[in-house]
Amino acid sequence: MASREWLGVAVLVVSSLGVTLSALVPRRALARVAVVTAVVTASASVTLATVALSDPGTRQLGRWIVVDAAGGLLIGVIGIVGLVSTLVSPQVLGHGRGSLFQASHAERVYWVTLFAFWTVLLAVPLAGNLGAAWLAIEATTAASALLVGFSGRGRALEAAWKYLILTSLGLGIALLGILVLSAAGGLGLETLTWRSLAHARLDPHVTLVAYVLLIAGLAAKIGWAPVHNWLPDAHSEAPAPVSALLSAALLPAVLLVAWRSQHALAPTIGERTAGDVLVGFGLVSLAVAVPFLWRPQAWKRLLAYSSLEHMGVIALGIGFGGRLALAGVAIHIVGHAIAKALGFYAATPLLGHEPRASGHSVDGIGRTQPTLGASLGISLGALAGLPPSPLFLSEVLIVAGGFQVGRPWAAGAAAILLALGFLGLAHALIETVAGTPRRRDRDTAPGLRAVTALTVVATTMLLALTATALWLPDSAIVSGLLRGLG
Amino acid sequence: MSGGLSWAMVALGIGVVVFRRRSVAVALVTAQALLLALVALRGASSTHDVVASLALGVRGVALATFFWLLVHRTRETRPVRAGIEPLARGGAAIGLALALIWLIPDLGLESAAAERSALTLVAFGLVTAATRRATLFQVLGIVLVENGLAVAALALPGSSSLAIEIGITVDLLLIAVVAGVFHERIFAEFGAGDSTALGSLRG
Numbered sequence: 001m002a003s004r005e006w007l008g009v010a011v012l013v014v015s016s017l018g019v020t021l022s023a024l025v026p027r028r029a030l031a032r033v034a035v036v037t038a039v040v041t042a043s044a045s046v047t048l049a050t051v052a053l054s055d056p057g058t059r060q061l062g063r064w065i066v067v068d069a070a071g072g073l074l075i076g077v078i079g080i081v082g083l084v085s086t087l088v089s090p091q092v093l094g095h096g097r098g099s100l101f102q103a104s105h106a107e108r109v110y111w112v113t114l115f116a117f118w119t120v121l122l123a124v125p126l127a128g129n130l131g132a133a134w135l136a137i138e139a140t141t142a143a144s145a146l147l148v149g150f151s152g153r154g155r156a157l158e159a160a161w162k163y164l165i166l167t168s169l170g171l172g173i174a175l176l177g178i179l180v181l182s183a184a185g186g187l188g189l190e191t192l193t194w195r196s197l198a199h200a201r202l203d204p205h206v207t208l209v210a211y212v213l214l215i216a217g218l219a220a221k222i223g224w225a226p227v228h229n230w231l232p233d234a235h236s237e238a239p240a241p242v243s244a245l246l247s248a249a250l251l252p253a254v255l256l257v258a259w260r261s262q263h264a265l266a267p268t269i270g271e272r273t274a275g276d277v278l279v280g281f282g283l284v285s286l287a288v289a290v291p292f293l294w295r296p297q298a299w300k301r302l303l304a305y306s307s308l309e310h311m312g313v314i315a316l317g318i319g320f321g322g323r324l325a326l327a328g329v330a331i332h333i334v335g336h337a338i339a340k341a342l343g344f345y346a347a348t349p350l351l352g353h354e355p356r357a358s359g360h361s362v363d364g365i366g367r368t369q370p371t372l373g374a375s376l377g378i379s380l381g382a383l384a385g386l387p388p389s390p391l392f393l394s395e396v397l398i399v400a401g402g403f404q405v406g407r408p409w410a411a412g413a414a415a416i417l418l419a420l421g422f423l424g425l426a427h428a429l430i431e432t433v434a435g436t437p438r439r440r441d442r443d444t445a446p447g448l449r450a451v452t453a454l455t456v457v458a459t460t461m462l463l464a465l466t467a468t469a470l471w472l473p474d475s476a477i478v479s480g481l482l483r484g485l486g
Numbered sequence: 487m488s489g490g491l492s493w494a495m496v497a498l499g500i501g502v503v504v505f506r507r508r509s510v511a512v513a514l515v516t517a518q519a520l521l522l523a524l525v526a527l528r529g530a531s532s533t534h535d536v537v538a539s540l541a542l543g544v545r546g547v548a549l550a551t552f553f554w555l556l557v558h559r560t561r562e563t564r565p566v567r568a569g570i571e572p573l574a575r576g577g578a579a580i581g582l583a584l585a586l587i588w589l590i591p592d593l594g595l596e597s598a599a600a601e602r603s604a605l606t607l608v609a610f611g612l613v614t615a616a617t618r619r620a621t622l623f624q625v626l627g628i629v630l631v632e633n634g635l636a637v638a639a640l641a642l643p644g645s646s647s648l649a650i651e652i653g654i655t656v657d658l659l660l661i662a663v664v665a666g667v668f669h670e671r672i673f674a675e676f677g678a679g680d681s682t683a684l685g686s687l688r689g
Contacts, residue, residue, distance in 0.1 A: 183593055186643055
């Protein structure tokens with residue numbers, strides 16, 4: 001095995017060690033062991049991401065493990081968001097009231113399932129064939145559903161149930177697509193490697209059916225409209241660190257599998273057709289998200305609808321293809337992860353300060369808790385695409401990419417929908433930070449110090465990303481993304 | 487897979503769509519799973535095929551045991567009403583199955599009967615999950631879809647992957663177990679495994 005492949009295996013081994021240790025160590029040592037394991041896992045992930053992105057022209061294409069620029073990008077994002085989610089989890093567990101599990105086991109079950117979720121999440125971008133990628137995605141459902149319903153409250157049960165049933169059915173449809181593809185190429189399931197798919201002799205009509213089934217099935221997990229119904233409930237009911245992992249890491253990781261499938265099957269069904277399916281999902285997701293962004297929403301629910309919008313934007317970028325759009329996609333994945341994760345982490349002090357924010361919109365938080373207001377404002381401003389947010393540049397690049405590849409109608413429609421989405425989020429930003437504050441139930445905002453530190457780090461990272469966006473379109477990283485795994 | 491066996495799978499599947507009692511539906515999906523394992527074992531030509539068919543059998547038995555336990559632990563005074571009458575559910579399921587068979591071209595499986603049977607079971611599973619309010623029936627809808635996919639997997643030309651097949655079996659068992667945990671908790675919380683009780687939380 002090559003060194004990159006070994007690194008990939010090491011990332012998975014270390015994070016699965018977290019599952020074992022969380023199951024075995026004494027209860028009093030749980031949080032400390034989890035943090036140490038998370039630091040090691042994140043270090044391994046960032047190392048792998050650095051190796052993959054520093055030399056994006058070199059790829060590792062194994063039957064079971066692949067390491068390329070796109071995978072490296074996602075591994076880095078999942079590693080860092082996973083680490084921060086682990087670091088802030090003790091705060092959330094400390095304030096939790098009740099659980100799906102017995103009180104004596106709840107903390108242990110939380111850590112075991114969090115590490116299990118993180119491990120299979122890391123496996124998704126590393127999966128070397130379509131069958132293994134499906135297995136990893138399906139495994140994320142089992143682990144993350146337990147975390148979504150962790151609080152055991154009625155609404156959390158509803159959210160977890162909806163998530164479990166809808167995504168399992170969606171993944172069933174995706175598996176049907178994989179089986180059809182396997183039959184079309186006379187290939188065994190483990191031989192459906194990304195490279196062999198790109199070079200296989202497949203019947204175009206059957207392949208198109210398989211592709212549509214696969215993407216439609218994955219759409220349920222990515223949260224693309226119209227099969228996104230689980231997303232707002234799951235994101236708002238899950239504990240904040242889990243919401244951050246779901247939105248910033250899970251959705252784009254599954255989207256990467258859709259991207260790889262598009263890249264691998266485009267030679268058979270045609271670049272244009274393969275892109276059209278993603279552009280369609282992207283536009284529908286944007287169109288569905290915009291009206292919800294205009295309404296007053298509870299904080300975590302607002303972030304969830306913004307996920308729907310941003311996954312639509314990324315779908316558009318991948319569907320357009322081309323140097324500009326793919327540069328936009330790379331920036332968008334990282335920028336969205338930073339801003340969205342910050343928003344969810346800030347939800348813990350927010351709900352401690354104002355419990356009614358779990359079901360109602362937040363108004364004027366900047367007047368009563370200026371530091372918390374700054375965290376929420378930076379997160380929402382970045383997500384809205386307010387300059388100098390990197391998401392402003394990435395959206396410009398993606399729309400310009402649409403015009404560049406000769407899709408002016410789709411690019412024009414996307415520009416209008418993005419502008420409408422921006423207006424909705426900008427209004428929410430003004431109301432959240434500078435609106436008229438309501439009576440606060442509590443004076444304290446638990447965990448505010450940690451969120452303040454995270455805000456400083458996230459702001460620095462967002463500004464650095466904006467600077468990076470200026471040279472990225474001509475970089476070797478985008479050349480690596482364009483080349484894909486074929 | 488022969489035409490007779492394919493029809494048997496479909497007949498067992500339509501029962502899950504229309505019957506009211508959970509225990510009957512569990513028996514039907516178990517019969518399907520065991521039938522699939524037998525078909526796989528009969529057609530096995532290598533150790534790998536035998537192991538894969540045994541995995542299917544173990545999955546069927548494990549799911550049956552688990553669902554029976556769930557039914558007994560969450561006894562309901564009367565079955566949860568589906569909201570849609572059995573005849574309408576059956577009609578919707580058959581309509582969706584015919585639409586899928588009509589819309590989807592030749593998939594390249596070893597027999598046309600297996601193709602139709604697989605698509606029909608997927609359609610039945612989707613309709614079951616969409617139209618039944620009882621949480622256990624929604625899980626059985628997922629199992630029906632899985633059984634349809636297993637029919638397709640058995641009719642794949644060429645070799646298949648043992649690692650992936652066993653992985654799929656384990657993954658799907660895991661999903662069923664997690665769904666079972668939630669079903670029990672929903673039952674404890676609302677006094678019935680009724681998904682509409684969950685919807686009422688939103689007021």
